[in-house]
Amino acid sequence: MLQQKFKIPFYYSDLQKERLSQNIDLPNILKSKNITLEFGNKTTSAGDTAEIQKRFPNLYGQKIIKLIEGEHQVEPRPLKVGVVLSGGPAPGGHNVIAGIFNLIKEFHPESTLIGFKDGPIGIIKNDFKKITEKKIFLYFNQGGFDMIGTGRDKIEKDKEFEAALKTVNDHKLDGLVVVGGDDSNTNAAVLAEYFKSKGNNTCVIGVPKTIDGDLKNEYIETSFGFDTCCKLYSEQIGNIMSDSKSAKKYFHICRVMGRSASHIALECALQTHPNAVYIGEDIEAKQIKLFDLVDDLIQLIESRFMEKKYYGVIIIPEGLIEFIPDMKDIIEQINHMFGLDKKRSWVIEDFKNYLQDRITTLESQKKENPNLESEYQKNIERLELFKRLPPRITETFFDSRDPHGNINLSKIETGKLLKWCARQKMLERKEMDLRKKFQCVTHFFGYEGRCGLPSNFDATYCYALGTTAAHLIIHKQTGVMSVVNGLTNPIKDWTAGAIPITQMLNLELRNEEWKPVIKKALVDLNGRPFLELQENLKEWRMNDLYSSLGPLQFSGESKDQTTKTIQLEQKK
């Protein structure tokens, strides 16, 4: 054990200390001293094959790889590897680094690992720190990405690629491990292709990270962080449910992270059994408009009131607002308006005027061109909807912009929007009694989930992913992602390997340019997890079958449960 060697900082909590010396098991295959690669069939791409082939001439068509037991054919040599963390933190990142470190040291004791600081910008600037045995010890099984920091920069421009090449050349890196989500892994493939095209042999390996759970497909069972994060949010929601049925006077709207996909909301619902959950993908598929959704909410409230249940719990995903068709439309219109003058501080009234002006123009134009009638009507509806929205929420649309100059959607308090719209509708219907009794508390479970101490599952999964990444570097693979599968089996039986990133790519329009991207995995409305939810929602609506997951345990009987999502997805 390492723990005798290094002094633990005095400010670590007892549990942090306890976790430091917690051994993490590896799948049998990764414990083996004799690992070789088994290559599968050649791959293509997820779409736009010709174009992906053209953009990735060196990588396209690579084979799927499986690590298998076999004569170790690689001569030990000191490796130099770099690692970078990209995007939002997710529980387990430090164990990925530990997995890489321990394996390359085992491969050759003079191997070294460096961490590029604060995300890909660290590669561009060649800003790095050496990762020591002490660091590995002090961050093992710990939450956060703070060992080396993280960032959202991308390596995109020619100069940035050149700088990155210079960095890996200067260090003579054998490998570069990019830990990130869909965009970062796409970037890893682009970088791998670029290095190859320049005759550089640094292997670029991706590791699937995202709490949102939207980086998965038939080759990747889950991204790391999703497990811990859902457990932390489910703990909170379970506590709120217990409070709800104890105090019996509040409806709680719990918004959980998940901007592009609603996997977290789905998993938390499967864990906790709320009275309602609005899955973005479902709302979009059914084209449910804002006030129709509000009607459903009011109907829930009313029917519970009828049974003297003046309380309830509803889960919504962070990105719900973008899945609601008429709200998505409003957002697009506002973003369009922002684009007209990017420096201007637009306010609510501007948008109303913007729509009104358009209506006035269309009104006169449509006399000559009757085809404009529908466009005219659409704008009238837009304005009406916008005016009906609570100003307290709409004013926040104009507060700040995201890096693309658009509405900063994560700042929009969708829970409050629903609450105020429900009040508004009750007022319109003159349902004073309903309105008086309707008390609603909104919650957002966000940052507190991204950096929790990783669950046993994430700690193990990440350690295996890091170890696998190191094996891939030893075997000189590039442009692939480290994958560990069979995750509902006992750990010893998990498999390890790699999947060519190009296989997951297609082209998407981003800022008016066609870019190769890994398709985000949305909630599959025909998948088992969603169907299981659908089956149960009716019963959960009125009966309070709330489940309290409780705080994540590292020991005891319930310590090793994985997500319901993955259990259902893999159910035979």
Next chain:
Amino acid sequence: MLQQKFKIPFYYSDLQKERLSQNIDLPNILKSKNITLEFGNKTTSAGDTAEIQKRFPNLYGQKIIKLIEGEHQVEPRPLKVGVVLSGGPAPGGHNVIAGIFNLIKEFHPESTLIGFKDGPIGIIKNDFKKITEKKIFLYFNQGGFDMIGTGRDKIEKDKEFEAALKTVNDHKLDGLVVVGGDDSNTNAAVLAEYFKSKGNNTCVIGVPKTIDGDLKNEYIETSFGFDTCCKLYSEQIGNIMSDSKSAKKYFHICRVMGRSASHIALECALQTHPNAVYIGEDIEAKQIKLFDLVDDLIQLIESRFMEKKYYGVIIIPEGLIEFIPDMKDIIEQINHMFGLDKKRSWVIEDFKNYLQDRITTLESQKKENPNLESEYQKNIERLELFKRLPPRITETFFDSRDPHGNINLSKIETGKLLKWCARQKMLERKEMDLRKKFQCVTHFFGYEGRCGLPSNFDATYCYALGTTAAHLIIHKQTGVMSVVNGLTNPIKDWTAGAIPITQMLNLELRNEEWKPVIKKALVDLNGRPFLELQENLKEWRMNDLYSSLGPLQFSGESKDQTTKTIQLEQKK
């Protein structure tokens, strides 16, 4: 073990099930089959002695009681006991009920326990449910107050007292256990006095509950729920700290429950080591005005920016705004205005006009009466301050009223107030660079803490409190609170007994009437916990000595830690 006897509902989580069958230890004294009472000296009251004596002729002067080993002098008889939960839920309530149940059954197998539903209103309406062995089994070690519900009603009016007397008479109750905070325990004493005055022999026993931790004094070491709640909030704050130093771009303002006292903020700060914490009692003692506090915040931000730390974590108590003298004054003025027409829907402009009118009047009056100059100036300052406050926050002052017709202070988002005021001040100072880089996220940790699965400490403490309450009923004591002390010692050495409620009473003005109340325990600025905080804050401000408490563990090494507050208070 009971668990074979009853079917556990399918929707219980694995951890809930595991906790059901977790044995809870009792202090040695409470395991004894031979318990007798040792009486201490006669007591007086915390203040207003003559008046308290007059109001409690039957109870005043009772002796402090300690349970000791000794010949059991009470003949077994079937007891009938009622229990009521009062106020906001706190982790451990169900174990209080289990403690009562198991002991009265042990005392005599035909004893019965009933639970009054949804708080004291259940006593008034004689709305109750029988508590069965199955219920005790299914709620053991579980969070929430949902076995019988809770409520905030008080028994105050003559009719309500008569109804309560009728209820206890109808049931021929030997005892009534009131689980609640300072107000509910005061109410328990009033009820005990009333029953005695009417010749009724039902023993009324209080149990100290409140997550806020403000029900404690030299006889009561802590109230139950505080331990679990602080651990849950500290877990969240620790995660946010880890996120903060990973992403390096956000200041997080974490507001934790604690309206009248800042014990939770203090405990969470001692656990997690934030860069700053504003303890309400300290702000009030130093009479720090709002924008002076904002200045301190900006100074913190600036000095961290100087070291390229574009992040940080600040903890504030829920009730901070009432401790800031100039905000307290504004709130009082608004409440006064509300009082002028209780049915009117007042808005921001009304208050500005209200102040302006007063200024205009005073301006002319002071010509004849120069004494009014200071009052005139004060109103000018008030109006200036109010105008300087962000309208997005001030408009919420006018949203809803509390039951007394005052501003609903718990709804005021103080974290956002500080954030917007900081932005405002940066704007005034034209510190555009500072303002641009300052990104702030606010959090409120509230309801998710009140109903967590109780920590081992709270589970044990509550079970002991309930058991003690039952002993007190067996020994026909009334108007006392169940107390269990020596809580930093091993469980086996904890002591048990009772403290006369009248001893803790003084008179306070409530709604223009002098009422007996238990004095709330505020944070003692000369106490060890606060002094310890003070000593460390300077170091925590710039250095990130964040501590991540992690999820509450029920097994493993760190499972049995109690709060830093109680550890420091009892440090020899």
